[in-house]
Amino acid sequence: MGDHPALKQGICQDSGRKSFSRLPSGVPHENQVCIMFSHVVVFWTDPADPKAADALIEGANRYLRNIPGTISFHIGKMVHSPRPVVDQSYQVALNLIFETKKAQDTYQDHPEHIEFVEKVFKKVCKKVVVYDFE
Secondary structure, eight states: OTTOHHHHHOEEEETTSSOEEEOTTSSOOTTEEEOOEEEEEEEEEOTTOTTHHHHHHHHHHHHTTTOTTEEEEEEEEOOOOSOTTSOOSOSEEEEEEESSHHHHHHHHHSHHHHHHIIIIIHHHEEEEEEEEEO
16 A cells, blocks of 8 residues: 555646646645545544454454555554643544545445444444544
């Protein structure tokens, strides 16, 4: 996933135009924006289960990591911070990047995603918040 052309070259569009270009440096030129869809999921696991965060991470790696359409997959435990602005109430976060919202929509309906929700998420999580943005 880290070798995906969209991450290496960038999928960019001139502001206000319908034309797209791939940039060799991965950095947009002036008046260009890179196109991608980010799907960030923040999980609060069951506090009664001390192994819930590990089970969630293991399950995500098993069921979600190889679903087609994902450019980047990153899951991990919350990192403590002395900064009061950093939310430290959750246990695990997942950050996925797709080329388009349509690719993310397809991911949501994939049988492995549905299996993850049923077999892992519903068993170990008490709360979830999702942030999607382009």
